[in-house]
Amino acid sequence: MKRHTWLLVFLLGINLLSAQECDKTLSGRVIDFHDGAPLEGATITFNNRTIVTDASGRYSITGLCATAYAFTISHEKCNSQVVTLDVGKTSSKDFSLEHHLNELEEVKVSGANDTKTTSAQEETIGSDIIEKYGSASLGDALREITGVSSLNTGSTIVKPIIQGLSGSRVLIMNNGVRMQDMEWGDEHAPNVDINTAGNVTVVKGASALQYGGDAIGGVIIMEPRKVPAKDTLFGKTRLSGAVNGRGGSVSSELIKGYKNGWFFKVQGTLKRFGDVEAPDYVLSNTGVFEKGASLSFGVNKFTHGWDAYYSFFDNEIGVLATSHIGNVDDLIDAINEQRPAIVRDFTYEIDNPKQEVTHHLGRLRYFKRFEELGKWNTQYDFQYNKRFEFDIRRTEELTKLPSIDLELKTHTLTSDFSFDSNPDFLWNVGVLFRYQNNFADPSTGVKRLIPDYDKYDAGVFVTGEYSLTNDIIIDAGIRYDYNRMDAKKFYLKSRWEERGYDVGFSDLIIEDFNTQWLTNPVFDYHSISGTAGIQYIFKEDYEFRFNYALAQRAPNPSELFSDGLHHSAARIELGDLRMDQETSHKISVTAQKNTEKWGWEIAPYANFINDYILLEPVDVELSIRGAFPVWEYRQTNVRLLGVDAKLYANWHQSWRTDHSFSMVKGKENEKDAALINIPAPTFNNGITYSNKNWFGLNVSLESQYFFRQNEYPSNISVFSPQQNEDVLLEVNTPPDAYHLLNADTSMEFSLGERNKLKVGLTINNILNTSYRNYLNRQRYFADDLGRNFLLRLSINY
C-alpha cells in the first residue's frame, strides 16, 4: 500500500512538470471522525508542500494542476491517512481523522481521565508491577493495591479480596471476557496467567455496570498490551527464578502490527516450582506447574475491526500435605500442635492432595464506528473450565481417581453501543446473553459437591456520563439481569429432611433412588443494579469523587446446593435452597491531591449488604469416620465500613517515600457480631531511591505491618470422640500480628537501538519471620513463606 502511494506520488510529480494549467484549488476541512469537531493544526502534505489547517479545521490549497494528487493528512495523536484525489474533478473535500487512538481497547464509559469509571474508587497496576509478579499470581500482584487483600490456600492459591469481599462478589474481566472458572470455591484461584496482562485495574465496587451487575465486591479488569496500527514487530521475554520453591517462570510475547490494521500476537508462559519453605521447615507438597498460551489476530481499522483471541491455561497445584485431615480430632490436634505433622524433604513432585485446572477461552469480536455517532461492539466468547481435585483416598486405585471432576462450559454473547459524538455527553447501552452448563462426573466415586446444572443469564444496561463543566462530570447507570438456575441434584433422604426441605420443596423431587432423592430445583432471579456519582477536579491538583452503587447478586451453586463432606477441607458444607439474592448499597468517596512533590488519597466507604451470604462453622456431625465440623451458609444483614489511604512524597529528585493504610470492619447489623474472614488492617511504608542516569537504578525497601484481626466470630464448642468430651474448637481465632520487610532493586540496560534489558532482584521477608495470616486457610497447619530471593530478567526487543 505504502509503496504504491510513493510510486503514485512519483508519477504525479512527473505529471506536474509536464502540465501547463495549474490554477486549480482544493479546499475543505479536516474533522474528527467521532464528533465532526474541527482539527486545528492538521497537516496536508503532497509533493513537498505542507498546508496546515486553521482553528476551524479549514484548509485551502491553490496552484494545483488538473490531475490526481496523493495527499497525506496527519494530525498528532491520529493515524495518518493517504487520499488520492483528482483535482480536475473536485475542488472541495472534507477529511476525517480518527482522533482517539483507542484501537483494541474496550469500550469504556470514561471521560476526562483515563479511568474505568468516573466516580468510583479504583486503581490500576501497570507493567512494572506485573513484571515483578510474573512468577507469582494475579492475586499476589493485586495486593499492591490499597484495599485489596487475598484469601489464600497456601501460597499458590490466591483469591483477591476487594475491600473485604471475594469469590462470586468479585468479577474478573480477562481481555474483555468475564471469567467463568468456578469462582464460588474458597480454594479455587482465578484461572488466569498474569503475564497476559499489560495492565490490571481494580474497580472497588459495582460501579462498572457494563461488566456485570453483581460485582458487590468489585471488578478486576485485565487488559492486554495495545498494538499500534503501524508496521511494527516487537516482543518481550521475562525470566524469573526464585530460591524459595527452587523454581521460576519464563514468559514470552511477540507482537506484529501492520499499518493497514492487521495484527498478530502470540504469548506463552511456563512456570514450575517445587515445595516452598517456611522459615523452619519445608511445606511439603506445595509445588506448582503452570502452563499458559494465548494467540490473537485481527484487523483494527479506522472505521471497523475484528479480532479472534484464544487462550489456554493449565495449572497443577499441590495442596500442603499436612493440611489433609481426617476428622475434627485431627483438626484439634493440628491447631494445638504448632509444627506440621508431615514434613518431607524438598521435591518438585506434586502428590495428592492436589488440584488440576484447565481453562480454554475463545473470543470473537467485531466493532464498527459510525461517523458522528459512536462505536458498536459485538462479542461472542466461549469458555471451558475443567477442575480435578485429587485426594488421599482409602485405596491406591481410588487415589488415582479425582474426588472432584467438574466441567463448566459457558457461551456468552454481548453487544453494546457507545455514543461518543458529543464529548460532553457519553452514553453506552448494551445487552448480554449467556448459557452455562456444569457437569459433575459421577465416576469419581464421591458424592457430587456441585450438581449438574444449566444456567441462563440475560442482561441489559444503560450508562451515561455528562460533563457539567470542565471540572465536573456526573455519571449514572442502570442495569437489569435475569438469571435462571436449573439443576439436577441428588439429596440423601436423611439430609433432605434434616434441612427441612420435605416441607415446601417436595414438588422438586423427580425420582426416588432408595436412600436418595433426585431433585430438579429451578430458580429465577431478577436483579437490578444502578450507580450514580460525581467527579470534581478543582484547584488543578485536587480530585473528588463520590459514588453510590446498588448491586444485586444471585446465589451461586455452592451457596444453594452444597451438602456433604468436602473432602479436601474435611468439613461438611451445607448450602440452602432458600437462599435469596444479596442486595448491596455502597457509598464511596475519594479525595486526592497529586503534585510532583507529593500527593495523597483518602477513600472511605460504607457497604450495606442485605441478605449477605456467609459460610461459617456451626457444629459437628458424628459419623463412623469420626466427627466433622459443619460449615453452614446463612444470610444476614451486614455492614462493611472501611477506609483506604495513601500518601507519597518526593523528598528529593532521587528519594521518594510511599505510605498506605487500609482497614475494613465487617459487622452483622442485628447481633452487632463480627463477620468471618474480614481482612485485618495493614500499614505499609516504603522508601525508594532512583537514579535515571545510572542505568535507571531503582532501589526500594518496604515494611508491611499486618495487624491482628481482633474482630472475629466466636469459636464453637464441639464433641471430640477422641477426648470423649466437649472441647473448644478454635477455628476462628486469628493468628498474631506480624511485620515483613521486603527489598527490591532494578536496573535497565539498552542493548542496541531498540532492545532493552531489565534486571531486578527482590528479597521478600528479609528477616525470615515466622508468621501466619488470618486469611490463609492453611494457617491451622503451618507457617507462611520464609525468606525468598527472586531474580528477574526482562528483555524488550
Added chain:
Amino acid sequence: MNTRKLLSTLIVGGILFASCSSDDDNPVPVNEEELITKMTVSLVGGGGTVTLVVADEDGADGPVAPVITVSGNLTANTTYTGSVELLNESESPAELINEEIEAEADEHQFFYEASSALNITTAYTDKESDYKKEDGTSFTTTNPVGLTFTVTTTDAGTGTLTVTLRHQPNKAADGVAAGNIANAGGDTDITQSFDITVQ
C-alpha cells in the same frame, strides 16, 4: 463489507453451541466407593461372643449419627479372640470392605485403645504377610494389620475401648507396631469408642 456475514456467523455459532450442549438426561447417582456403613467387632471367648457394632446408615456425608450397640459384658480374666468386619450396606448385597483392606494391608492398621479403668490389654494376631495383594501374591512385610487380635481381661472394671482404622499410618514409627496410635499419623477411615464393662 462482510459485517453481516461475520455477525450472522457469530450468532448462528452461538446458538449452535448452546443447543448442542443442552442435555435433558437425568444424572446417575454416584456409587460411593469409600463408604463404610457398619463395623462389627466380634470378641469370642469364655464360652460366648460379645459384638461391638457401629452402624452409620448415611456415612460421613449424612446427618444421621451412628448407632452403637454393645451386645454384652466381658468376663474378667479371660482372653478373647477378636475380629473385625467392615461393610458397605448401602449396596445390595452389602459389600465386604475387608477384602480391600487385606489387599492393601501395608497401607492400613487398626488400633485398639482401652481406657486404663478397663484393665484390659490388646495384642495383634495378624501381620501383613498373612494377606494377599491385588495381584494374588502375598505381602512379605510383617507389620501388624489388626483385622484379628486378642483382648485379655484381668480385674473387673468399666471404661471405653476405641477402635480406629488408619490409612497410610507410619508403621515404622515408635510404638506403632505395638498398637500405640500416638505416632501413627495417616488418615482416619473409622474411629469409634465403645462403652465396655468387664465383670
